[in-house]
Amino acid sequence: MLKNILKFALAATVVLGLTACNDSEESKKGAEKKVETKQTVIKIGATPVPHVEILEAVKPLLKAKGYDLQIVEFTDYVTPNIAVNEGELDANFFQHLPYLIEFNKNKNTDLIKTASVHLEPMGLYSHKIKALSELKDGASIAVPNDPTNESRALDILVKEGLLTFKDVDFKTAVDILENPKNLKIKELDAPQLPRVLDEVDAAIINTNYALAANLNPLKDAIVIESKDSPYVNIVVVKKGNENKEYIKALDEAINSDEIKKFIREKYKGSIVEAF
Secondary structure (H helix, E strand, O other): OHHHHHHHHHHHHHHHHHHHHHHHHHHHHHHHHHHHOOOOEEEEEEOHHHHHHHHHHHHHHHHOOOOEEEEEEOOOOOHHHHHHHOOOOOEEEEEEHHHHHHHHHHHOOOEEEEEEEEEOOOEEEOOOOOOHHHOOOOOEEEEEOOHHHHHHHHHHHHHOOOOEEOOOOOOOHHHEEEOOOOOEEEEEOHHHHHHHOOOOOEEEEOHHHHHHOOOOHHHHOOEEOOOOOOOEEEEEEEOOOOOOHHHHHHHHHHOOHHHHHHHHHHHOOOOEEOO
């Protein structure tokens, strides 16, 4: 009887030992599988010019690091942020920090900046006048209608002495205090602005949309924003992803000497690197 008990105990020990070994092997395989399936595709949303162009120059740099950068084009300022917040995109590249802060507040999103890339000086363009002194009484000026870019555009008119405003965080047409020329401010979606230049006396246009409409900020803008502007364009991700290996690789590539050289040679001062 004792012999049988001992045999049973020994057999059970062997079985347990084999099970432990198998579990250990499975754990090891699972760990190896995790390493093998690390993220190598980076999906980033961007507006066309210059963001997509810059990202196309980033692509081969990331390819050399083992990453496939997939660029998704957008023509608005809302969808790419929603897509990052919902996990459909890993990052986006189209906006500045003041816009992002306001967007997070209004849309209850949790997005953060990971890298500064470039500044696109905003400019005032016209098909009807060649100098601000030619603006007639009651002239119409179109500006972007999102809070930060509208305020930024109106700041240009303030600097030129054309308007004064109430003390508010984000200026809009309703906040005007003094308007000696009785300017009519038309608030429109940013992508529309180049298309209405024949319908208004002037428009203040974001550089990405100006470039897409073959307007050169250095040659065609009557007035251009100062280069000390705080509106630097940034890479944005969902909070919690900023330290992921693939995001760090993206930031390193987009802030590289190669991209600095690309921006300088491609845009010749109409866009300025910010790193």
